[in-house]
Amino acid sequence: MQRHEMVCIGAGPAGLSAAIEAAKNGVQVAVYDENDRPGGQLFKQIHKFFGSREHRAMERGFDIGKSLLEEAQSLDVQVILDSVVMGIYENATMNIMVKDHVEEVKAEKVVVATGASENMIPFPGWTLPGVIGAGAAQTMANIHGVRPGKRLLMVGSGNVGVVVSYQMLQAGCEVAVVIDAAPEVGGYGVHASKVARTGVPFYMSHTVKKAHGKDRVEGATIVQVDETWKPVAGTGKSFDVDTICLAVGLNPMSQVLRMANCEMVYVPSLGGNIPAHDLNQETSVPGIYVAGDVSGIEEASSAMIEGNIAGLAIAHSMGYVENDPFHEQRDGFLESMKGLRAGPFGEKRAEGKRMLLEAMKG
């Protein structure tokens, strides 16, 4: 059996930030990730982050990814790739499939930073080749340099929908239209207007009625929906597209947490069933911490701060950090987080996080 002081599951922005913060304070850390390269989804983020400078705004995601990796390496954080955590048992014992064999690993503290997977919406034809997640479009174009299609329709006008639409234009695809069942654009104006300025039409209060094509997507029909989300007769419009991208939200990948019996709370504003956690990011199971999208869908900026908090709290709980500097630093992180949970959407997420905190108090 292998033993580590701290194991982090997931080498994305949250996991790496947790590892860095803990290692900086003297904790021995191993990070496991199922992918063959670290960084999670950061290396697909070729846009400049939004917000203030303390949240690394104006930096592009892949540059942030590079600097996190360099920092982790300089602190001797072990990053172990091609490794799937198959099970977590009592006292933070884990079975991890490393490449083609299973290892037993035990940690004093675990940070679960497994991220999220994409939602989908079913419609006639949604299983046709050519219907893809917006994340898949990013992976193809931004990591592998392959256009997902020639002309695409984007479903969803949240940040993912508008950011990926612009990235598809940068990749040389044509974006026929961005649609959303909601009456208003969900993403930041700065991202949405970049797409709109190129002439891409936005159809709000519209959903996909049907994807056309026999063996692959050849087109799509969209339809207007009323205030009760019902299709309005006679409003159908067809588009010749070879790709339909779904950017309809994310849900936390919390399987490991449920296996560990962490208390889960249903919080729609955070993406579904979320592990209850306290201000230190610790769940209802002592020693198991969460950070990033798995603890509520937000953004990379907040994921990094949550990771920092979890790493710091672990270092403190293991005696590597004294009480006073711990509280001072943690309060700094919490204060910085406030800025990311402001505004109409941020406020809803902040409210969701308060619900999770209440659940911890029982």
Next chain:
Amino acid sequence: MRIAEHPILGPFEKGEKVQFTFDGGTIEGFEGEPIAMALRAQEVLIHRITSKREEPRGVFCAIGRCTDCVMIVDGVPNVRTCVTPLRQGMDVRTQKGKGQVTARE
């Protein structure tokens, strides 16, 4: 379907150009890129045919989660082509149905 020069990322770093077979025909891709990417670059979108309704399926998530893109690779069925690196001489086939598990010799 390859992006020659990306406005933000510039040229993409790729492995050696390699040849592999798809349903018996020879096509090209780059060593180490996911099999699914080499296929999509050649506009191959159908990866498998479902067992009951015989419907085509292809890449959906591209990160190894949804398993819609599985194919028969070097005789092994249910290989997630979006996360399996391409190698010279691979034999890639469209999977019909669930694929058969054969005993190892």
